[in-house]
Each structure stands twice: as structure tokens, then as C-alpha cells.
Amino acid sequence: MRPLLITVGSRGDVQPYLALALGLRAAGHRPVLAAPRRFEPLATGHGVEFVPLSDELLRAQDAAKGQGVRAAVAGARAVKPMLRRLLDDEAALADGPADVVVYHPKSLGGPYVAEKLGVPAVAGLLLPLYLPTAAFPSPILPFRVPRALNRASWRVTSAVEAPYRGMVRAWRAEALRLEGGFRPLADLVEEGPVLSAWSPLLLPAPDDWPERARPLGFWTMPAPGGWTPPERLARFLEEGEPPVYVGFGSSVGRDPERLTAAVLEAVRLAGRRAVLATGWGALRPGTLGDDVLAIEEAPHDWLLPRVAVAVHHGGAGTVAAALRAGVPQVVRPFLGDQPFWADRLHRAGVASAPVAGRLTAGRLAGAIDAAGELAPAARALAARLSAEDGVAAAVARLTALAASPA
Structure with missing residues (x-):
């Protein structure tokens, strides 16, 4: 089988698709991963065939970090031309062979590339989008609603996509030369095959979901065997009690210096050591004491088992x-x-109450203390998770889908 996997976004959007590609390859298939250009070393380093897509949107996001509202507004104005160039890169994927297309909804063009190729289009969902339920509101809704409005709240997903719908429609006709029959992405995901890539232990399928949407388990990379930590990180971990890990990935707040100061004070109040992962710049530590170590990043599968919280x-x-x-x-x-x-x-x-809104040192220290009490529950859930293999389940689902009659 020749699966084409299309994803865009940050590393959190790309790495699960790379994990799926590795699982497909291990099962004897020949996957190709199409993702933003900057992730080419990550994919080819694992021996996965890779097609680079425009990463202008990521570069614009990088450039706008810490530049304030004016830069954010200017960047927003340039989104549509950048998206069109990304979609044109995706259109070129239809020139190659594929038996099935697995796409991240953020790609916008994934199902239409599959339409051009005449193969099944499968939405690879890293969170429950486009699958309405009365059990809980849309995960991207920015405010709480009464339970009676849960199902109605899912319309927000379609609304997020709506500003680009006309552009996608025009691109489908111009670049892919597909005439008529246009259907919005939200409808295609809701009604078509999906792979739900999260654990049912964390979020089980609601009773009103179709069987095809039931979660399969997280798509995780193989353990980073052979990864050697920097000497200073290895030494820091060996010299004291397991530290608190603090890292905010690709999220960037309005005031990294204030956030960093609050984190450092919270760690001190909690009486803990800490490893700070600066990531994309949410944390900007200056001079640190011996009880705090700053790193840019480290494999989570290696580092997190070695920390306390x-x-x-x-x-x-x-x-x-x-x-x-x-x-x-x-x-x-x-x-x-x-x-x-x-x-x-x-x-x-397995987590203390979310620290929403303004983060203060006192609130974070209290949350760290509360989380420490949950260690037995976290270990117990991890033991149950170890029996799941979301990648293998997704590979089996894709294999069955590709083998079924059209």
C-alpha cells in the first residue's frame, strides 16, 4: 500500500503523523509524509520518504513572536496568500501515486487531493473536531456553555474554516481541475472515515458517536533509543531529587519574562528543583541558581519519566x-x-485543576503541590496505557479500508 500522509502545523501536528508513517513502514507499506519543510530532517532522519510543503505560516509565526498586536494583525492579513501557496504545494501531491490519503484537517486541501487521485480520504484527528456530540462542547470553544448547548457548540469548528472556504473552492477548481460537487471540509470529515488518535482512557467515545470515530490510542514515536542527553542535563538529574519539568512547547505568552519569573518563584515556594524547556520562547530565563536548569528541548519520552511533576x-x-x-x-x-x-x-x-487565566507564583506552587499527590494515580494510568498501540490500530484500520470495495 502507498499511503500519502498530509499534515501542517507545529511539531505537535507533525510528529504523530511521522509515528503513523513509521508504523505503516514496519507493516510493509510504503508511506510518504508531506509536511512543512522544516520537518524534513526529522522525517528523513527516521528514513521516511518526505515531500516538503510551504512553511511560510510557521516562519511568519516565528517572526511575530513577542512583536505585539500590530505584528499579529499584519501577519493575519498575509495568511490567505500563504495558505494558497501551501495548497498549491498540496496540489502537486496529486501527481504521485497513492492508495489512500490520511490528512490533518489543518491542511485544508487533503480530502480534495484524495478526490483528484480517486482514492479514499481519511481524516487523522489528533483531537475530536468535526464530530458533534451532546456529551461535551467543542474542544476549541473559548468559553463554557450550558450542557444543553453542547451539540450546537460544534458549529464553531465550521465557522473557523469558513473564511477560507471560497479560496479552497477556487483552488480545487484551478489547481486540481475538479469541476462541481464542492463540499466543505467540515462536512467531509464529519461524514467520512476518520482515525481518532487519542486514548479512550483519557477521552472515551460518547454514546452518540459512530463506531468509526472511536479513539484508537495516541500515535506515538518509538522510544528514542540511543539518545544521549547533554552532560549538564544528565548531571543535574543525578545530583538531586527528581525535578519539576516546565515547558510550554510552541505556545508563546504576551510576557515571557513575567511568566518565567512566576515559574521560578513558584518552584522556590514549592521547594523543588526544576528543568525549564524554553521551546519557542514562552520562557526566557536569565541568570539561574543551581536548583534550576534551562534547556531548549529534550525528547519527552526520555525526560518526563525522570521528573516528579x-x-x-x-x-x-x-x-x-x-x-x-x-x-x-x-x-x-x-x-x-x-x-x-x-x-x-x-x-x-492525573493533573491538578488547570491554572487558567493570570498565572501567579502562589497559584502555580499550589498546583505543583497538589499534582505531587496524584503520582500513584498517574503511574496506574500509565500502566493501563502501556497496553494500547494507537499506531498499530490505525494501520489495521487503514489496511482494511484500502482493501474494501469502493
């Missing part, structure tokens, strides 16, 4: 890694689906 932004990839590591969590969500995952972790008993 993980403080993070609530991105799905970090959530999965912390769950597998059996480490209790504190989530300071920034945007998007992060508040949703923070709430799910708290309900599962």
Missing part, C-alpha cells in the same frame, strides 16, 4: 507523553484545545 501547556503531544511517563501534571493552557485537554486530565485524576 510535568508543568506544560496542554498540547496533545505533551499530554500523551506525560501520561505514558506516569508523571502527574499541571496544565497552564494558552489557547485552542489546550483548556479541553487540561480539563480531561483533571477529570482523570
Whole structure:
């Protein structure tokens, strides 16, 4: 089978698709991964065939870091031309062979590339989007609603896509030369095959979901065998009690210096050592004491099992890694689906209450202390998670789909 996997976004959007590609290759298939250009070394380093897509949107996001509202507004004006160039890169994928297309909804063009190729289009969902339920509101809804409005709240997903719908329609006709029959992405995802890439232990399928949408388990990379930590990180971990990990991934707040100061004071109040992962710049540590170490990043699967508490932004990839590591969590969500995952972790008993709104040292220290009490529950859930293999389940689903009659 020749699966084409299309994803865009940050590393949290790309790495699960790379994990799926590795699982497909291990099963004897010949996957190709199409993703933003900057992730080519990551994919080819694992021996996965890679097609680079425009990463202008990521570069614009990088350039706007810390530049204030004016830069953000200017960047927003340039989004549509950047998206069109990204879609043109995706259109070129239809020139190659494929038996099935697995696409991230952020790609916008994935199902239409599959339409041009005449093969099944499967939405690879890293969070429950486009699948309405009365059990909980849309994960990207920025405010709470009464339970009676849960199902109606899912219309927000379609509304987010709506500003680009005309552009996608024109691109489908011009670049792919597909005439008539245009259907919005939201409708295609809701009605078509999906692979739900999260653990049912964290978010089971609601009773009103179709069987095809039931979660298969997280798509996780193989353990980083052979990864050697920097000497200073290895030495720091060996010289004292397991530290608190603090890292906010690609999330960037309005005032990194204030956030960093609050984090450092919280760690001191909690009487803990800490490893700070600066990531995309949410944390900007200056001079640090002997009880805090700053790094840019380290493989979560290597580092998180060695810490006492993980403080993070609530991105799905970090959530999965912390769950597998059996480490209790504190989530300071920034945007998007992060508040949703923070709430799910708290309900599962493996994270303290989400630290939403303004983060203060006292609030974070209290959350770290509360999370420390949840260590037994976190270890127990990790033991249950170890029996899941979301990649293998997705590979089996794709194989069956490709073999079924059209």
C-alpha cells in the first residue's frame, strides 16, 4: 500500500503523523509524509520518504513572536496568500501515486487531493473536531456553555474554516481541475472515515458517536533509543531529587519574562528543583541558581519519566507523553484545545485543576503541590496505557479500508 500522509502545523501536528508513517513502514507499506519543510530532517532522519510543503505560516509565526498586536494583525492579513501557496504545494501531491490519503484537517486541501487521485480520504484527528456530540462542547470553544448547548457548540469548528472556504473552492477548481460537487471540509470529515488518535482512557467515545470515530490510542514515536542527553542535563538529574519539568512547547505568552519569573518563584515556594524547556520562547530565563536548569528541548519520552511533576501547556503531544511517563501534571493552557485537554486530565485524576487565566507564583506552587499527590494515580494510568498501540490500530484500520470495495 502507498499511503500519502498530509499534515501542517507545529511539531505537535507533525510528529504523530511521522509515528503513523513509521508504523505503516514496519507493516510493509510504503508511506510518504508531506509536511512543512522544516520537518524534513526529522522525517528523513527516521528514513521516511518526505515531500516538503510551504512553511511560510510557521516562519511568519516565528517572526511575530513577542512583536505585539500590530505584528499579529499584519501577519493575519498575509495568511490567505500563504495558505494558497501551501495548497498549491498540496496540489502537486496529486501527481504521485497513492492508495489512500490520511490528512490533518489543518491542511485544508487533503480530502480534495484524495478526490483528484480517486482514492479514499481519511481524516487523522489528533483531537475530536468535526464530530458533534451532546456529551461535551467543542474542544476549541473559548468559553463554557450550558450542557444543553453542547451539540450546537460544534458549529464553531465550521465557522473557523469558513473564511477560507471560497479560496479552497477556487483552488480545487484551478489547481486540481475538479469541476462541481464542492463540499466543505467540515462536512467531509464529519461524514467520512476518520482515525481518532487519542486514548479512550483519557477521552472515551460518547454514546452518540459512530463506531468509526472511536479513539484508537495516541500515535506515538518509538522510544528514542540511543539518545544521549547533554552532560549538564544528565548531571543535574543525578545530583538531586527528581525535578519539576516546565515547558510550554510552541505556545508563546504576551510576557515571557513575567511568566518565567512566576515559574521560578513558584518552584522556590514549592521547594523543588526544576528543568525549564524554553521551546519557542514562552520562557526566557536569565541568570539561574543551581536548583534550576534551562534547556531548549529534550525528547519527552526520555525526560518526563525522570521528573516528579510535568508543568506544560496542554498540547496533545505533551499530554500523551506525560501520561505514558506516569508523571502527574499541571496544565497552564494558552489557547485552542489546550483548556479541553487540561480539563480531561483533571477529570482523570492525573493533573491538578488547570491554572487558567493570570498565572501567579502562589497559584502555580499550589498546583505543583497538589499534582505531587496524584503520582500513584498517574503511574496506574500509565500502566493501563502501556497496553494500547494507537499506531498499530490505525494501520489495521487503514489496511482494511484500502482493501474494501469502493
